[in-house]
Amino acid sequence: MKFTFGPVPSRRLGQSLGISPIPAKTCSLSCVYCQLGTTDKLSIERKSFYPKEVIWDDIKQFKNHSEIDFITFVGDGEPTLNKDIGWLINKCRDHFDKPVAVITNGTMLFLNEVRNDLMNADVILPSLDAGNEDTFKRINRPHGRLDFNSMIDGLISLRKEYTGQIWLELMLIKDVNDTDEALFELRNIINRISPDRVYLLTPTRPPVESWVKPSERDRIERAHEIIENAISIYVKEKGEFDHSLYKNAHDAILEIGSRHPLRLEQAEMIGSQFGETGIVEKMIDGNEIYMINHEDTEYVLPLQFKKL
Numbered sequence: 001m002k003f004t005f006g007p008v009p010s011r012r013l014g015q016s017l018g019i020s021p022i023p024a025k026t027c028s029l030s031c032v033y034c035q036l037g038t039t040d041k042l043s044i045e046r047k048s049f050y051p052k053e054v055i056w057d058d059i060k061q062f063k064n065h066s067e068i069d070f071i072t073f074v075g076d077g078e079p080t081l082n083k084d085i086g087w088l089i090n091k092c093r094d095h096f097d098k099p100v101a102v103i104t105n106g107t108m109l110f111l112n113e114v115r116n117d118l119m120n121a122d123v124i125l126p127s128l129d130a131g132n133e134d135t136f137k138r139i140n141r142p143h144g145r146l147d148f149n150s151m152i153d154g155l156i157s158l159r160k161e162y163t164g165q166i167w168l169e170l171m172l173i174k175d176v177n178d179t180d181e182a183l184f185e186l187r188n189i190i191n192r193i194s195p196d197r198v199y200l201l202t203p204t205r206p207p208v209e210s211w212v213k214p215s216e217r218d219r220i221e222r223a224h225e226i227i228e229n230a231i232s233i234y235v236k237e238k239g240e241f242d243h244s245l246y247k248n249a250h251d252a253i254l255e256i257g258s259r260h261p262l263r264l265e266q267a268e269m270i271g272s273q274f275g276e277t278g279i280v281e282k283m284i285d286g287n288e289i290y291m292i293n294h295e296d297t298e299y300v301l302p303l304q305f306k307k308l
């Protein structure tokens, strides 16, 4: 079983070796903008899921890889649901000369044990898309036992206890959380959390719900006025996908594409790197992947992402 993917180009983290320590789409949220399909395992139960040593065996193969900027726990869902994440972070810190990042939806940070597990990461990137409970429910569709105020308290506690970098990520969705009222509410909460950076994103990859639209430029500019010093990263990422651990273009496209939606030209580039031009069309004809247009860009996604 593979727990690592990439390194893939990341807009914030350079060449990022992704680690997914949980089964696909196991998450405490079911966000309307998710690029990984519908959450079919909505959960807040922390488990091991797999023997931690098996995950570590997969990660440590990359020890001498020279083109990694960050080791990133990210998951095909919420990585902090894996209760071994602290052990795995410590292993990476002890054996790699690379910084460790954790991309989390932030919902589990109300638990002391989760904050403790993340203490040795260099960077934590929690999401925050809503300034109130109703918007949280509308955008993030949380597990029934999650509470918006507890989640915010967890983020504030993290800031008090953690000395590493907190880079908060805010996904702006047209007409949902990009109004002046929503942005002022978000600003007030962000000020209470006091992250080191705030990144503004807007869905640039195909979202699970087709009604989700990216914020328009004037609203993003307004967001910058209200949330001062925020950094926009709604441009498409640049760089190549490392496919050296895959046997062929077919496996690379399916594996990378299930974690990181590929633009058509990125999938074709993987095909030509393996000398397999035409593989993308073949996989579309064989019903393994499908093409979708999102904001004037063609993407290819694994068939299991398709909403029936």
Ligand code: SF4
Binding pocket: 027, 028, 029, 030, 031, 033, 034, 035, 036, 039, 076, 077, 078, 105
């Ligand atoms: S965007 Fe992240 S937090 Fe939201 S449902 Fe998808 S995997 Fe879970």
